Amino acid sequence: MKRLVMYAICGIFCGLFLMPADTATATELVWVPINPSFGGYAANATWLMASAQAQNSHVEKAAPYTRPDPMDDFEYTLKRSYLSALSRKIMDEAFGEEGLIPEGETEAHYTFGDYTIDITTNGVITITMTDIVTGDTTVVEIPYY
Secondary structure (H helix, E strand, C coil), X not given: CHHHHHHHHHHHHHHHHHHHHHHCCCCCCCCCCCCHHHCCCCCHHHHHHHHHHHHCCCCCCCCCCCCXXXXXXXXXXXXXXXXHHHHHHHHHHHHXXXXXXXXXXXXXXXXXXXXXXXEEECCEEEEEEEXXXXXXXXXXXXXXX
C-alpha cells in the first residue's frame, strides 16, 4: 500500500510538471546591438563613451611651448620666397613666353643656402636640386607646351 501511495504521489507530481510542457511555445532569439554605431539605442552612446574613458589609462604629455626664433622664421620666409619666385620662372619657361634661361643658352645654375639648382632645357625642362650638406639629389622633368 505504501508503494501504491508513493507511485500515485510521484505520478501526480510528475503530471503536474509535465502538463504545461505541451502548451509551451518558443520564439526566435533576437540580438539587439548596444553600440549606436551598429544600430543600437542612441542613448547608449554617452554611457559607452564614459565607460571607454574610464578604462583609458593613457596619459598624453603635452610638449612644452617654445617660442620660435624670429631670425629662423625670417630665414625660412626668405627661402620660401626665393623658391616661389624660381618656381614661377620655371612655369613661365614651360608655359609662358618669358624664359628662365638666358637667350641662346640651355643651362642655368642657382645656389642659395645649402642647395644648388641646375636647370637645363633639351626638349624638356630638367630641374636638378642638390642638397650640398647631405648630397641628396632630386630631379624633376617638365615637358614644354
